[in-house]
Amino acid sequence: MLIARQKKQENIAEYLLYMWQLEDILRSYELDIDKVQQSLIDPVYHTEEEKKEARDWYEGLIMMMKSEGIQKEGHLQINKNLVIDLTDLHLRLLKDPKESAYIGIYYNTLPHIVALRAKSGNKDVSELETCFTALYGYLLLKLQKREISGETQAAIAQITGLLRLLSQKYKAVEEE
Incomplete structure (x- = not known):
């Protein structure tokens, strides 16, 4: 919970x-609280107040996972919405002539995205979701x-x- 809050403020990609x-x-x-x-919870949080807050947070996530039917696989709608928000920002940056650094990094990354999409066979996911899936797989x-x-x-x-650059742009937009 504390880690999530900190990551959400500092680096949205790490948070996701x-x-x-x-x-x-x-x-x-x-999904057993x-x-x-x-x-x-018990090994990390020390005060009863912290433990209660953490338990409530985890319990909320568990309830959302159950209500959204993602007990076995898939992602919470709040996380899907974040990918959508990041994709919207990504597309705006690609259309902005002042964002030449971002556009350059994107076009250098594009062949990798295309190759990953070809391997996965799932053409229905956005380029950014492909990037996140690849990075998550790498971490695993x-x-x-x-x-x-x-x-x-x-x-x-x-x-x-x-x-990383998209996260920096997202943070700048959020701070405005």
Whole structure:
């Protein structure tokens, strides 16, 4: 909860990836708030007030996941909406002639996005969602200590640069 709040303020891309990871973590605890309490809340939060606030937050996420039918897979609507907001900003930046740095990074990233979309076979997702999915998959591979090809690492580095700059632009817009 505290991490999510901090990431949301500092780097929206990291926040989204954190929330996707949290969805998977909650699924691993079978959306059981008592298991979440034991593993994620009690070891981290010290005061009863902090524990209650954290429990309420996690319980809210669990209830949303159940009501949206994403107990096994998928993302919360609030996270999907964030991808939509980021996509809207992304498209505005691409149309703005003053955003040559962003446009340049995008066009250097585009071949990687096209290759990822071709591999996934899912053409219905936005380019940015493809980027986030690739980055999330990469993070999972790293957690599993799996070998990652140089080609994949190069693609991830390029995608990370694009999402970092987009996050900075998002933060600037939010602060205005």
